[in-house]
Amino acid sequence: MTTPFRRSHLQTLSIALGASVLALAAPAAAQSAAATDAGFETFVPSNSPNSDKIDYSIWDEAMKNLVVSMGPSLRQGAGRPDPSFGSRRQYGHVSRYRLEGTRVMFSFLNTEVIGSFTEYRKDLEATADKVDIQALSRNEQLAYWINLHNVALIEQIANAWPVRQPREIEIGGVPLDDAKFITVEGIAMSPRDIRTKIVYTHWQNPKVIYGFWRGDIGGPSIQREAFNADNVSRLLDRGARDFVNSLRGTEKAGSKLQVSKVYEEAAPYFFANFETDLRAHLAEFADEDVSKILSETTRTEATITEYDIADLAGGVREPTYQNITSDGVSTRFRIPQSMARLLAQREQKFQKILREGRTGTVTFTNITLPDEGENDGEVE
Structure with missing residues (x-):
């Protein structure tokens, strides 16, 4: 894959904003559902994997420059911000979850960079014509499907931006998540198809849920790394x-x-007995606060949503901009007031984490820090 991302533009943004093998068997119900989808049976993983690998270094570089981490959740909802200066209109993010997860810098992308996303998505599709995807190792296959899904989402959201909620985007009159604009081995598929008809059907470990980015604040974070066979287990755990x-x-x-x-x-x-199976899954990753919630509750309801776009600008072009500073020195890089406010709140959050001596992995700027104590192994 040789698609050239426009690196100089992405690196400028980065500097300016810098202030295992998963088991094959699936639940019978899922396998039965998959059997009704003509064509998707071709994506059943082989029982005799080869040692071929796919290089995602281009996408890895893009992610490191495009994605901003908001840091770990403090489990404290953010209050509604004041309207932008000089206006009664509320620009930017107002969600109580706005200081959680990660953000993609859609508002800074030019036509050239957005075009590269389409080229790269097509490169990934074409890879399946040159490499036997089903014969790759299971981790290699999983990385392929996650990356293709996320590249496709970023491509289409970038094309449609500014947009408040990705679910508003339609392709040919069909909502983005269900639009079959991706083609692999001649099979047209949607982002939802990749998740449910391929990965959820053929991987039994629910950790795979967390690889798929939905474009909104309410879903799992997009990682600041491309997935590959060596890091997929670690990134899913994270x-x-x-x-x-x-x-x-x-x-x-x-x-x-x-x-x-x-x-x-x-x-x-993954959760045939929703109450019991989901709670067991959550307990595997729960910290002290969530473990306490699990012990103090008796019934589970899937009710939490937040469909606002996971970007820095809130999906709108704000008319008022201001210069940003680095180490107290003003730069020529200008960002909307609402974005400056969000980044200031992010910095305050990180300072609170330091003051309280909280432990865990925290990304303070768009730099790469080595992971310690994490080892990618086989996940059965």
Whole structure:
């Protein structure tokens, strides 16, 4: 894959904003559902995998420059911000979950960069004509499907931006998540098809849920790395811990455990007994706070949603901009007031984490930090 991302543009943005093998067997219900989808049976993984690999270094570089981490959830909803200066209109993000997860810098992308996303998505599709995807190792296959899904989402959202909610986007009159604009081995498929008819059907470990980015704040975070066979288990673990322990993933309402509607889609494949199976899964990744919620609640409901776009600008072009500073020095790089406010709140959050001595993985700027104590192994 040789599609050239326009690196100089992405690196400028980065500097300016810098202030395992998963088991084959699936639940019988999921396998039965998949059998009714003509063509998708071709994507059953081979029982005799080869050692071929796919290079995602281009996408890895893009992710490191395009994605901003908001850090781990403090399980404290953010209050509604004041209107932008000089206006009664509210620009930018107002969601109580706006300081959780990760954000993609759609508002800074030019036509050239957006075109590269389409080229790269087509490159990934064409890879399946040159490489026997089903004969790759299971981790290699999983990385392929996750990356293709996420590239396709970023491509289409970038094309449609500005847009407040990705679910508003339609392709040929069909909502983005169900639009069959991706073609692999001659089979037209949607982002939802990749999740449910391929990955959820043929991988039994629910960790795979956390690889798929939906474009909105309410879903799992997009990682600042491309997935590959060597890191897929580690990144899924990271995504699971982030989401399970966030407000957009789990919350207590009296005696009820409220969870994201993301789990509702995954239930037929991983949580046949929704109450028991989901709680066991959540307990695997829960920290002290969420473990306490699990013990204090008796009923589970999939009710949490947040459909606002997971970008920095809130899906709108704000008319008022201001210069940003680095180490107290003003730069020529100008961003909307609402974005400056969001980044200031992000910095305040990180300072609070430091003051309170909280532990965990925290990304303070768009730089790459080595992971310690994490080892990618086989996940049965």
